[in-house]
Amino acid sequence: MPLEPVRFAVLGAVRVFRGDVELELGGPQEHAFLALLLVGAGRPVAVGEIVDVLWGAAPPRSAVNVVRRHVGSLRRLLEPGLAARAEGRWLLRDAGGYRLVTDGHSSDLPRFRGLCEEGRRIAHRSPARALELLTEALSLWRGPLAAGVPAQARAHPAFGAVERERTAAVRQAVDAALRAGRPDAVLPELRQAVARDPLDEPLQAGLLLALAAAGHRAQALAAYDSVRARLAEELGIDPGAELRDARDAVLHGVREAATGSSARPAGVCEGPAPDGPAAPAPPSAPTPSSSPSRPPTSLPLPAQLPHGTTMFTGRDAELDEAFALSGADGSRPGAVVISAIRGMAGVGKTALAVHWAHRVADRFPDGQLYVNLRGFDPSGAVLDPGEAVRGFLAALGVPPERIPRGIDAQAALYRSVLAGRRVLVVLDNARDTEQVLPLLPGTAGCLTIVTSRDELPGLVAAHGAHSLVLRPFDAVQARAFLVRRLGAARVAAEPRAADEITELCAGLPLALACVAARAAGHPHFPLAAVAAELREAHGSLDAFARSDASVDVGTVFSWSSRAVSAEAARLFRLLALHPGPHFSLPAAAALAGLPVRRTRLLLAELTGLHLLGEPAPGRYAFHDLLRAHAGELVHERHTSADRSAALDRLYHHYLHTAHAADRLLAPNADPLPPPPAPEGVHPEPLADDDRALAWLSAEHAVLLAVVEAAAASGEPVQERLSCQLAWSLEPFFDRRGHWHDGFTVQRTALDAARRLAEPALEARGLRGLARVEGRLGLHSRSVPRLERALELFTELGDDAGRAHTHRSLGWECDQRGDLPGALRHNRFALGLFRTLGDRAAQASVLNSVGWYHALLGEYRQALTHCFEALTMLQQLGDRYGQAATWDSIAYAHHHLGRHPHALLGYRNALALLRDLGVPYIEADILVRVGDTHLATGDHEGARTAWRQALVLLRGLNHPDAERVEALLNARDDHAGAV
Secondary structure (H helix, E strand, O other), rough: OOOOOOOEEEEOOEEEEEEEEOOOOOHHHHHHHHHHHHHHHOOOEEEHHHHHHHHOOOOOHHHHHHHHHHHHHHHHOOOOOOOOOOOOEEEEEEEEEEEOOOOOOEHHHHHHHHHHHHHHHHHHOOOHHHHHHHHHHHHHOOOOOOEEEEOHHHHHOHHHHHHHHHHHHEEEEHHHHHHHHOOOOHHHHHHHHHOOOOOOOHHHHHHHHHHHHOOOOOHHHHHHHHHHHHHHHHOOOOHHHHHHHHHHHHHHHHHHHHHHHOOOOOOOOOOOOOOOOOOOOOOOOOOOOOOOOOOOOOOOOOEEEOOOOOOOOOOOHHHHHHHHHOOOOOOOOOOEEEEEEEEOOOOOOHHHHHHHHHHHHHHHOOEEEEEOOOOOOOOOOOOOOOOHHHHHHOEEEEEEEHHOOOHHHHHHHHHHHOOOOOOEEEEEEEEOHHHHHHHHOOOOOOOOEEEOOOHHHHHHHOOOOOOEEEOOOOHHHHHHHHHHHOOOOHHEEEEEHHHHHHOOOOOOHHHHHHHHHHHHHHOOOOHHHHHHHHHHHHOOOOOOOOOOOOOHHHHHHHHHHHHHHHHHHHHHHHHHHOOOOEEHHHHHHHHHHOOOOOOHHHHHHHHHOOOOOEOOOOEEEHHHHHHHHHHHHHHHHOHHHHHHHHHHHHHHHHHHHHHHHHHHHHHOOOOOOOOOOOOOOOOOOOOOOOHHHHHHHOOOHHHHHHHHHHHHHOHHHHHHHHHHHHOOOHHHHHHHHHHHHHHHHHHHHHHHHHHOHHHHHHHHHHHHHHHHHHOOOHHHHHHHHHHHHHHHHHHHHHHHHHHHHHHHHHHHHHHOOOOOHHHHHHHHHHHHHHHOOOOOHHHHHHHHHHHHHHHHHOOHHHHHHHHHHHHHHHHOOHHHHHHHHHHHHHHHHHHHOOOOHHHHHHHHHHHHHHEEEEEEEHHHHHHHHHHHHHOOOOHHHHHHHHHHHHHHHHHOOOOHHHHHHHHHEEEEHHHOOO
């Protein structure tokens, strides 16, 4: 007769059931071993990791044998009668460790995760059902995680990660309850969560909002006073922005109730909106209690609106409607308003949106976000919504390494960050509703302005957008436009000519602006002469021609481009080849093959006639219509060879500058030297790594577009340049945590390398993509790619390639907990670098070898390697490498009991990191500084270091903040017990 299925529980006491019968486990170690396997949730747990959990820093020599006995005992318990040394179906040997096979039917943790995931997935369309799922998930918890397991074992990071999942589920349940109008349903669970983590500000903010929504505003305000006092007493800090916002929302509700208003606290849903039917739900349920804090005070609030124009005119009726929608007249305080401004190209959608946004910006104290979605860019380079979301998150202070994979998760984080804030969001030139949806805020308080040529029916129908339709100027508006630009006297002196100009421009503000700029630049020209020139010009812009217009507006642009010098007209045409959303002066000079000084004058000529815009100082951009016109001209008047040569110069400009930046940021890397630059290319001078980072940050979006365009060119030379540019960007993306963009360019580079059928390029492409996949946690993909790259480098006899690949494989071993494997790969790399005489790479890998010796408890060997590395790094001037090495040295000294030496090493590392501006690593080292102070008995010094780390981690919204809070709480509890 077959045995009944086995079930496991870890969300509470660790228990095993067969059917309804609980099986009896062995002692505390066996409980701890099983708990570690269960929180692993199907991943292999390395033997070394198991030993650390069971015995800490001082395992017995028999530790591995004891682990094997626990394995045998559990296997016999789960499958009585199992043959000796047989694996069975539950507990398997895997990847140098053990893996427990579980799923949502056999274990409460996968079941909990599945319910949470389903709740998150449907939260935007069905908050009530999401609440039911999340409540069911939380009901699976029967007390603290792995209750009864020794505290030393539960200090392992895997247990802390599961506890954070519980807290996140509570926050999500709070949001669903608020959106569903059922705050009472979560108050018991929320109160328990707050009791477990009384200093968790997002949880406390959720409690305030839930209490207020349930009608307990006095309790909410009392709860705020309590947590504020506790934060001051225990951490010496004031409440963060999110908690203050929740308090303000409650106070706002109290004041409104006192005056008889029906307004509600931000984020609190109580049924239909007061002015009519139920408001449509935002696309996803933001979590008031989980939104990351505002950026730290050292970061400015986002202020991304383009420059407005003082010459704006002619849209009085539309502006009145816009101000009413945005609440500028006081009629719609705190409302979420999405306004879609639609109309044909050149009709002035962006000008109206930016003018409106500047007029109401003071109503949104948390900043303004702007992005050009390039929905109708003639090059076809439509901006991916994920790239736009990541840009917004960065502007809001979210570190790139904290941004999750996948557009849905990124959009959810974006909505969470905006929860409780008042931010103005301008989404310019949207292609369709799908491109806009991930960028919409989820809660009241924000205004979103969307411009598009499309009617965006989905946005209007499903998300309550208010549609503003722009039409070309009528005769009166067009005349007023010319008066504003040219002066009333000049227009009045030639009324017929003015009327003819407005007619020939078909009432389009963009065309009128071009003509007015030409006339203003020549005040002695009669308007009749300007009108005659315009009438006689011939142009073509079929893609944008209006079916109801008597003239093709391309005529205006053709006439305008003829009005500039021959050199400026050539530059105007060639700039249409640039694949990016904007470009710099040196890039424009490279395209034209001209000196930078001469190009600056030509750009001023083009911007003076409105043929180019300058959205930011030193950066230039086309209007879509003008880019299309320039694109037609460049294909009409330049041969294919001319266009290819211009692009070669442009791609070389970016490659040579990026390569120089790569050498500054990662002197120990393995770059592929770029080919000689063509004549006329002037790479930007980069004096140091700070200047390199500044250039890469400014050109970030452009570089992505250049990699893609060069790879898609179909020309082998340009495809090779694409590969080299992608590999030169690797240190920048890695240091800044832009791993999603890194994945995109490395995938593009590998595809191009394979098309070129060159093993050396394919090996580099495999390694580049594997590295970023590893950063994203995609180890099942990254390791096979690295192993294949190593094979290719070996076949090619490329020892440098082999050495760098071994380093990457060592990092992968580290991620799996295989420290001996990590040390082995790095030692192999060190031998190769020594043979090659690569001092920068030797210095870097020496520190890595020393670090792994230290993690393995071989502290004197660690110091030998790290001091050798430090000497070389100081000679090379590598500050980042020196900081990392001082950290390794200090860690080894600490574990040798040389605490003053450890503190000195940590101080040296911190001084370098603060100069470089690397806050996360600074916080990580401060935690170790606290550990060292604690080891010397300096409890106050430990608390001070941990508090400094906590401030940094909270500013980054990093999950390690919870671990540091736990350290502080544990020390306070210990002090109280004493």
